[in-house]
Structure formats: C-alpha cells, structure tokens
Amino acid sequence: MSDSAENIPAPPQKRNRMPWIVTAAAAIVAFLYFTPGLFVAYTEDAYVRSDFVEVAPEVAGVVDRVDIADNQKVDVGTALAGIDPQPFKLAVDLSQKRIDGAQSAANVKQDEARTLAAELDSAQAAVTLAQKEYDRAAALVKDQSVSQAAMDRAVDDRQKALDEVAKQEAKVRVNAGEVAAALAEVDVAKAELALAQYNLSRTNLVAPVPGYVTNLSLRPGAYAKAGVPIVGLVDDTQWRVVANFKEYVASRLEPGMRAWVWLDSHPWRLFPARVTGIGRGISRDETAGRLLPYVAPTTDWIRLSRRMQVTLVLDPKPDIPLFMGADARVLLFP
Structure with missing residues (x-):
C-alpha cells in the first residue's frame, strides 16, 4: 500500500498570473492615454474671449448724465455719459x-x-x-x-x-x-x-467700439477722475476662443488648422473654428501686472503639465449671442 502511494504523481503547481494581468492592464491604460494624443487634440480648458474696453474720461468732473443702461448694445460713437461742462x-x-x-x-x-x-x-x-x-x-x-x-x-x-x-x-x-x-x-x-x-x-464720453455695456454702476452725481475707467464695453467684433493645450500638443498645432468648438452656452452643437495663433510663452509665476499670461498647471497623475494658449476664431461666425468668459471645449485633428 505504501508503494502505490509513492507512485501517485504530484498535482501540477498553478502559475501566478497576477503580474501579467497588471502589466497588461498598465499597457492598455498607457496605450489609451498616449496614443489618441497623436491623432486627436482635445481640451476642456477653454473659454470664450473678446476685448474688454475700459472707457475712462480724459477730464475730471461731476457726471451730470448717463445715456446708457446695463447690458445695452452700443455702436461706435454712441453717447455713454457726460461730465458737467x-x-x-x-x-x-x-x-x-x-x-x-x-x-x-x-x-x-x-x-x-x-x-x-x-x-x-x-x-x-x-x-x-x-x-x-x-x-x-x-x-x-x-x-x-x-x-x-x-x-x-x-x-x-x-x-x-x-x-x-x-x-x-x-x-x-x-x-x-x-x-x-x-x-x-x-x-x-x-x-x-x-x-x-x-x-x-472731452466732457462727452462716446463708445470707441461696438459692443455691450457690462456691469454698469455709474450714476449722475458721481465724481469721475481723469484716466479712471467708469464704463466697460465688451467688444462685439473681437470674439475668439482661447484654449489651453498641453505643451506637447500645442507644439504640433499650426495657424489655419480646422477645429470644432463646443460652447457650454449653446450645448449639443459643434461650431467650426480655425486656429489663428499659438502662444509662444506663459508666465510660471501667478503675479499680477505681467504681460505674459499665467495658465494654471493641470494635475493629471503626478507630474504637473504646463499648458500653452491657442487662439481660435469661429469660422464662419455663428449668428448666436456669445458671452465673454463662457466655458468651451475644443477638438482638433492635427
């Protein structure tokens, strides 16, 4: 009986497949993370922008009239306000x-x-x-x-x-x-x-650009100082989209490339756009008063990724109201 027990073969040992599974999963994640970036450029870090014109009087005095209302559309030369003449x-x-x-x-x-x-x-x-x-x-x-x-x-x-x-x-x-x-x-x-x-x-203030009066709080009787803005206008002719792309993506973009823009103010629609410029510098310090823009780095995984500003214009310009500072998303195929 002891001889028959000795002749029974030992069961085969199971191999540990966990390292292979982890390696395969990491490879798949890396492929999905890096490979699409070679063919698709996408960012949710984008917003609508225009020029904000601060209208300041050249002379100081008491405001005796305000000819506009908040959020009013104005044309070039429209009377905005007047200082006591x-x-x-x-x-x-x-x-x-x-x-x-x-x-x-x-x-x-x-x-x-x-x-x-x-x-x-x-x-x-x-x-x-x-x-x-x-x-x-x-x-x-x-x-x-x-x-x-x-x-x-x-x-x-x-x-x-x-x-x-x-x-x-x-x-x-x-x-x-x-x-x-x-x-x-x-x-x-x-x-x-x-x-x-x-x-x-100069006691009569007029609109230098066509646009919209924004955040108006001026009232007759206020004292206006020379060189201090009292009326703000959002220029209606300089609409554009500023998209912050990761540096390795921005380096592959060129002016003239076609893009698609999603506007959160008008969801479920893609608007055709065109790249007009790629920013060549950003500030690494969040300090006010600098000419270089500051773009906050993202926190994807561990390494903080810097982003460069890319400017686009909607082409053709859609017949919809646009809002300065509104969120947008941009998709390109470089």
Whole structure:
C-alpha cells in the first residue's frame, strides 16, 4: 500500500498570473492615454474671449448724465455719459478773454513801434541836416568867413543829432523785444484756448467700439477722475476662443488648422473654428501686472503639465449671442 502511494504523481503547481494581468492592464491604460494624443487634440480648458474696453474720461468732473443702461448694445460713437461742462465753458471764456487782453497789449506795442520808427526817421533826418551844417561851417572856417564859435556849434549840433539817433535806435530795439513778447503771449493764450476747447469736447464720453455695456454702476452725481475707467464695453467684433493645450500638443498645432468648438452656452452643437495663433510663452509665476499670461498647471497623475494658449476664431461666425468668459471645449485633428 505504501508503494502505490509513492507512485501517485504530484498535482501540477498553478502559475501566478497576477503580474501579467497588471502589466497588461498598465499597457492598455498607457496605450489609451498616449496614443489618441497623436491623432486627436482635445481640451476642456477653454473659454470664450473678446476685448474688454475700459472707457475712462480724459477730464475730471461731476457726471451730470448717463445715456446708457446695463447690458445695452452700443455702436461706435454712441453717447455713454457726460461730465458737467459748465466749468470747462468758463475756462474757454476765460481763455478767450486772455487772448483779447494779450492781443490788445500786442497792438499797443506795435503802435509804439510805428511811433518809434517815425521818431527814428526824424532823428536820422536831423543828422543829415546837422552834417550839412557842419560841412558848410567847415568850409567857411577855412575861408575865415565864420568864427570858430560857429564851427563849434555845428560840431555840437551834429553830435547831438547822432546821439539822438542812437537813443531812438535803442528804443526801437527794446520795443521790438516787447512786441515779440506780446505776440508770444497771444500765442500762449491761443494755445490755452485750444486746450480749454479740447477739454470741453472731452466732457462727452462716446463708445470707441461696438459692443455691450457690462456691469454698469455709474450714476449722475458721481465724481469721475481723469484716466479712471467708469464704463466697460465688451467688444462685439473681437470674439475668439482661447484654449489651453498641453505643451506637447500645442507644439504640433499650426495657424489655419480646422477645429470644432463646443460652447457650454449653446450645448449639443459643434461650431467650426480655425486656429489663428499659438502662444509662444506663459508666465510660471501667478503675479499680477505681467504681460505674459499665467495658465494654471493641470494635475493629471503626478507630474504637473504646463499648458500653452491657442487662439481660435469661429469660422464662419455663428449668428448666436456669445458671452465673454463662457466655458468651451475644443477638438482638433492635427
């Protein structure tokens, strides 16, 4: 009986297939994760964007009227708001009065210049006459027809005439400087008037672009500061979609590529689009005031993946309302 037990073959040992199963599963997951990216570019990190125009007054003052309502559509040149023009009208009137005063002062100096010019002509004529008397006296002295005293008087008269000419010429030079200064004051006053008129024209704020008024809180009586925005407009002509693609995907995209865009504001529809640009840089620091955009990295698995901005336009532009900041999804086949 013991011999028969020894002759019974041992059962075969079962192989451990778990490592193979895990390896196969990892290979399948890796294939599904990496392979589609070679043929399909897709991102849910996209949004609708346009230009947001902040309208700021060029002059400071009290807002006396608001011509628009929140969310109103406006065209180029549509009146938005107005600043009380009365102080600026007074500045224009004051500048005009300054011009009148400066012009009057310049006219007085110019009249004085003409008077001095006439006096200079008279003085020069007196010099000519005195020179003739001097020449005559000198000739008579040689002939001993007149006394030396007469000759001395002729010399004195000629010198006085010459001194008078020099005096008048000095007055003319001084007056010429005064005329130039007066005319310069007129020019300055005219420039001040032009500036006052320009400031008056800036009391009316108009829309620089067609679009929609957004988040309006302006009311009459508010004080507007120069250079501080008081009205915001969403430009209705600059709609685009900004999609953040992983860097290895963005590197394979080119302007002109066709794409499909899903808009969360209009779900269950795919809109044709076209790539217009691929951003060449992002900021790695979330710091305000930088010209480079900051794109928050994703947290797929462990390694944080950087994303580059890709700009697309809907082509053709659909006849639907678009909303700045609305979510979108983008699909491409690079």
